[in-house]
Amino acid sequence: xxxxxxxxxxxxxxxxxxxxxxxxxxxxxxxRPACSRCVKAGLSSECSYLRDFKPRAVHRKPxxxxxxxxxxxxxxxxxxPTTQDFDLVFTxxxxxxxxxxxxxxxxxxxSFILGFALQPAPLRLAVCTMASxxxxxxxxxxxxxxxxxxKAIASIDLKKPSVHSIQAFILLQTFxxxxxxxxxxxxxxxxxxxxxxQLALNIDPDDSPWLNHLNLTDTQKEERRRIFWSLxxxxxxxxxxxxxxxxxxxxxxxIKPLSAVQYLxxxxxxxxxxxxxxxxxxxxxxxxxxxxxxx
Numbered sequence: 001x002x003x004x005x006x007x008x009x010x011x012x013x014x015x016x017x018x019x020x021x022x023x024x025x026x027x028x029x030x031x032r033p034a035c036s037r038c039v040k041a042g043l044s045s046e047c048s049y050l051r052d053f054k055p056r057a058v059h060r061k062p063x064x065x066x067x068x069x070x071x072x073x074x075x076x077x078x079x080x081p082t083t084q085d086f087d088l089v090f091t092x093x094x095x096x097x098x099x100x101x102x103x104x105x106x107x108x109x110x111s112f113i114l115g116f117a118l119q120p121a122p123l124r125l126a127v128c129t130m131a132s133x134x135x136x137x138x139x140x141x142x143x144x145x146x147x148x149x150x151k152a153i154a155s156i157d158l159k160k161p162s163v164h165s166i167q168a169f170i171l172l173q174t175f176x177x178x179x180x181x182x183x184x185x186x187x188x189x190x191x192x193x194x195x196x197x198q199l200a201l202n203i204d205p206d207d208s209p210w211l212n213h214l215n216l217t218d219t220q221k222e223e224r225r226r227i228f229w230s231l232x233x234x235x236x237x238x239x240x241x242x243x244x245x246x247x248x249x250x251x252x253x254x255i256k257p258l259s260a261v262q263y264l265x266x267x268x269x270x271x272x273x274x275x276x277x278x279x280x281x282x283x284x285x286x287x288x289x290x291x292x293x294x295x
Contacts, residue, residue, distance in 0.1 A: 123167050
């Protein structure tokens, strides 16, 4: 690629008079290959009919980015936050905290509200969908938010697992199981389970030296633990009512139980019995399998 700072060569066009005659302001007979005046002067080799041509200035649109930068893309309006979305979630969290525990037991509710507009679209819209369902909004409103959430979830790069993506998968799975059917929620549950394994969330963050460079706060560590216990509970709850043998065995001994992390405001709901419930579901699943296949 040429250097943008190097001088641009001036294009040449053929003139009617040779350059020597033009310079001396003499008439030229335009003879070829040389005019008669240049021939008589013995300067045929200097007779040239090319003259400099300066093109008219062309008004070009200023480039806002370098040639190598990718074109700017506007975000889909359906994925952008709205004041209605914020009001819906804020009202749910503050006026109906009991049902809001379906979300606040998994995420830091205070930080979510304070940074609502900056939350990743999949997680934000999954929370909005849950809020609409539990505050008994019109079905059209709830399904509209659900379809926006599904659209946002589809944009997740599955090769780049993240805590926010897993939280979005879990919440959408919870909504599907409670409202639309287990079958629609299963793909989100499996995606969350897969990303949990990729991020090694089955190992307590205090025992994960590869996370040291992230300088995780107590709240961020608690979010990771709650993802594990939520998925464990859902996993063994479904197995406890299923005839299928477990394809995945989750180790409950490598991660700490839930704890209450509180400052500024109430961040997480207690949900202190979740890990105990997960263990009970696991025990029930084992007993059911033993009774089904007695030795």
